[in-house]
Amino acid sequence: MLQYQAQPLDLAFQALSDPGRRAMVERLSRGPASVSELAEPLPMTLSAVVQHLKILEEAGLVSSRKTGRVRTCTLEIAAMTKVESWIAERKRFWNQQYDQLETYLSENSQEESH
Amino acid sequence: MLQYQAQPLDLAFQALSDPGRRAMVERLSRGPASVSELAEPLPMTLSAVVQHLKILEEAGLVSSRKTGRVRTCTLEIAAMTKVESWIAERKRFWNQQYDQLETYLSENSQEESH
DNA sequence: TTGATACTGTAGCATTGACTTAAGTATTGA
DNA sequence: TCAATACTTAAGTCAATGCTACAGTATCAA
Numbered sequence: 001m002l003q004y005q006a007q008p009l010d011l012a013f014q015a016l017s018d019p020g021r022r023a024m025v026e027r028l029s030r031g032p033a034s035v036s037e038l039a040e041p042l043p044m045t046l047s048a049v050v051q052h053l054k055i056l057e058e059a060g061l062v063s064s065r066k067t068g069r070v071r072t073c074t075l076e077i078a079a080m081t082k083v084e085s086w087i088a089e090r091k092r093f094w095n096q097q098y099d100q101l102e103t104y105l106s107e108n109s110q111e112e113s114h
Numbered sequence: 115m116l117q118y119q120a121q122p123l124d125l126a127f128q129a130l131s132d133p134g135r136r137a138m139v140e141r142l143s144r145g146p147a148s149v150s151e152l153a154e155p156l157p158m159t160l161s162a163v164v165q166h167l168k169i170l171e172e173a174g175l176v177s178s179r180k181t182g183r184v185r186t187c188t189l190e191i192a193a194m195t196k197v198e199s200w201i202a203e204r205k206r207f208w209n210q211q212y213d214q215l216e217t218y219l220s221e222n223s224q225e226e227s228h
Numbered sequence: 229t230t231g232a233t234a235c236t237g238t239a240g241c242a243t244t245g246a247c248t249t250a251a252g253t254a255t256t257g258a
Numbered sequence: 259t260c261a262a263t264a265c266t267t268a269a270g271t272c273a274a275t276g277c278t279a280c281a282g283t284a285t286c287a288a
Contacts, residue, residue, distance in 0.1 A: 009136075010131075010133055013130050013131045013136070016127050016131070017124075017128045017130070017131035018245090018246080019121075019124055020246085022123075022127070022200075028208075029204035029205070029207040029208045030207055030208075030211060031211045034264080034265095035264075036263090036264065036265080044246085045247080045248065045249085046264085046266095047248070047249085047265090047267085048246070048247055048248075050266065051245095051247080052246085055245095066265090068255055068256075069254060069263065069264045069265065070263095070264065070265085071264080071265070077205055077208055077209075080204060080205055080208075081205070083201055084198055084201040084202060087194050087197055087198040087201075088198060089143075090140065090189070090194060091143070091191055091195070091198070093143040093144055094142075094143045094189055094191055094194075095191075097144060132275090132276080134276085148234080149235065150233090150234065158276085158277070158278090159277080159279085160234085160235070160236095161235090161237085161277085161278070161279085161280095162276070162277055162278075164235070164236070164237090165275095182234090182284090182285055182286075183234045183235065183283095183284060183285040183286070184233095184234065184235085184285090185235070229288100230287100230288090231286105231287090231288090232285100232286085232288105233285080233286075233287095234284085235283085235284085235285100236281100236282075236283070236284095237280100237281085237282075237283100238279105238280090238281085238282095239278100239279090239280090239281105240277105240278085240279090241276105241277085241278085242276095242278105243274105243275080243276085243277095244273105244274085245274075245275085246271105246274095247270105247271085247272090248269100248270085248271080249268105249270085249271105250267100250268090250269085250270105251266100251268085251269105252266075252267070252268095253264105253265085254263100254264085254265085254266095255262100255263080255264080255265100256261100256263075256264100257260100257261095257263095258259100258260090258261090258262100
């Protein structure tokens with residue numbers, strides 16, 4: 001780890017790096033679900049799912065609320081957007097320097113061609 | 115791990131989950147760089163950077179080519195887009211069900227209000 | 229040809245991560 | 259009240275990660 005104090009983005013990327021947790025996010029993108037509902041399609045114990053859930057919640061990607069004995073989980077779209085934006089930013093930078101190269105090439109094409 | 119045969123998306127999310135590797139991606143989004151240039155701002159040995167680089171390459175996020183004794187690394191925007199798209203998809207699903215709820219609420223507001 | 233540069237590759241090691249099992253605690257429904 | 263349900267928490271295990279150190283190899287420059 002580069003920084004000892006984990007940044008929000010760190011936690012989010014970290015959380016999404018596990019296929020099981022991404023499966024949970026996929027499920028939650030279709031609507032809220034209970035812990036058992038999240039666990040149902042996954043090849044692991046309820047206990048493991050609860051642990052994954054905690055990681056998703058700490059990353060801000062999921063929030064949950066307990067009513068009676070059922071905990072209902074919801075996807076937090078804002079955290080998803082933050083991750084999306086980080087990537088979009090990198091792409092923007094990359095396209096910028098690519099455009100600059102194209103500009104350079106078109107401006108110097110006559111002089112540079114033999 | 116949920117699946118033994120790692121899917122491309124797995125590798126990409128996995129690769130981006132490390133702050134050091136994300137720093138390398140940030141650097142490469144501003145243009146190609148040599149291994150030493152990538153290593154320069156990072157608080158780790160060249161050896162560690164090479165190992166991170168391998169992970170980024172296996173995830174398809176970075177490509178590199180050696181000329182003489184210098185390896186030049188480039189960001190692969192297509193892989194970045196795949197990650198971005200996965201998140202965009204989840205957001206789309208989430209918005210869909212949210213819209214459906216709103217539609218339901220507005221359609222039933224007269225009957226449901228006391 | 230010789231020393232510096234720019235990696236490359238491997239071994240080892242401490243930590244973290246992804247589980248399971250097992251033993252709880254509230255809630256609910258009969 | 260009492261069993262089933264829906265989690266919750268704590269160990270403990272074992273593999274994967276993120277390093278470092280160290281020993282190369284292949285250029286390049288003088």
